[in-house]
């Protein structure tokens with residue numbers, strides 16, 4: 396017994412779609428190689444701070460809690476690359492940088508890391524996008540990107 400031609404067609408189309416799907420995943424992975432990662436917990440990350448590694452490279456230890464982000468303002472020069480290490484002191488919060496396509500969760504006992512490059516000067520709002528209680532809508536901070544010297 397042979398396979399019906401229309402069935403054969405469906406199998407080929409399905410195979411092509413699967414190949415396309417796998418290809419697009421691999422392509423996405425190679426194009427955006429700075430995907431967020433989850434680091435082993437270390438208490439050091441729960442102290443909010445901005446570290447200047449060099450003139451264009453920064454680390455931000457961003458700590459969410461009910462209902463604020465610390466540090467609340469982050470000053471960096473234009474063209475900087477920033478590694479965000481995001482954690483929470485209490486419940487689950489969100490960490491969303493507007494216009495930067497960055498969405499992380501801030502989870503107690505976890506450190507989520509992502510790298511973001513700021514090529515254009517401006518004020519980039521950070522908001523919480525996980526409902527975390529009555530003060531949820533007040534949770535925001537900002538990254539201030541300009542050509543002046545950073546003043547953290």
Ligand code: CUA
Nearest residue numbers: 488523525527
């Ligand atoms: Cu924190 Cu919503």
